[in-house]
Amino acid sequence: MAVEKLETKDIAIIDRDLWEKVIAFHGHICPGVTIGYRASLYASKLLGLKFSEDEEVVCISENDACGVDAIQVILGCSAGKGNLLFHLRGKSAYTFYERTGGKSVRLMLNRPSRKMSRQEALKYYHELPDEEMFSAGPARIPLPEPAKNFDSYVCEECGELTGSNWIRIVNGRKLCMDCAGEYNRFNV
Numbered sequence: 314m315a316v317e318k319l320e321t322k323d324i325a326i327i328d329r330d331l332w333e334k335v336i337a338f339h340g341h342i343c344p345g346v347t348i349g350y351r352a353s354l355y356a357s358k359l360l361g362l363k364f365s366e367d368e369e370v371v372c373i374s375e376n377d378a379c380g381v382d383a384i385q386v387i388l389g390c391s392a393g394k395g396n397l398l399f400h401l402r403g404k405s406a407y408t409f410y411e412r413t414g415g416k417s418v419r420l421m422l423n424r425p426s427r428k429m430s431r432q433e434a435l436k437y438y439h440e441l442p443d444e445e446m447f448s449a450g451p452a453r454i455p456l457p458e459p460a461k462n463f464d465s466y467v468c469e470e471c472g473e474l475t476g477s478n479w480i481r482i483v484n485g486r487k488l489c490m491d492c493a494g495e496y497n498r499f500n501v
């Protein structure tokens with residue numbers, strides 16, 4: 314299915330250079346990435362954030378949708394650095410933390426006031442004032458500890474080196490989770 318191409322030329326964009334960087338990373342223009350773009354800018358304003366070179370800024374996203382890509386580009390919260398974490402609940406909500414000062418905020422997207430096409434939604438989410446777009450509240454999850462490096466062990470089944478946090482002991486053998494198999498007796 315061909316995805317409809319969306320246009321931004323009639324849209325007031327807060328920081329077009331930054332928006333272009335987000336789109337270069339994300340690959341396409343969409344309302345979803347706009348939500349992450351606006352959340353990043355609003356959180357920056359509320360908490361005084363700037364691009365996180367290390368783990369100064371932490372984001373916990375409650376969805377794994379398009380918006381997360383904007384947060385990676387704008388705030389430097391990324392999967393590889395360990396300062397982008399997921400608490401998947403299918404909600405357009407993001408919690409941002411500023412590690413040095415200990416400030417945080419949870420931004421929950423407000424429900425749109427009407428039914429819209431994707432092009433209308435794109436404009437709507439770019440131009441809506443911050444306070445109307447998101448409900449800002451306190452973080453519900455405490456600030457996670459910084460990313461750790463773990464020792465590694467060789468899986469005694471497949472022979473692949475595996476971080477200790479991901480090793481299971483099965484009949485006295487150290488196994489990676491793929492080789493250990495599942496034990497789901499408690500999922501009742």
Ligand SMILES: [Zn+2]
Pocket residue numbers: 339341342343345346379
């Ligand atoms: Zn998208």
Ligand SMILES: [Zn+2]
Pocket residue numbers: 468469470471472473488489490491492493
């Ligand atoms: Zn293995």
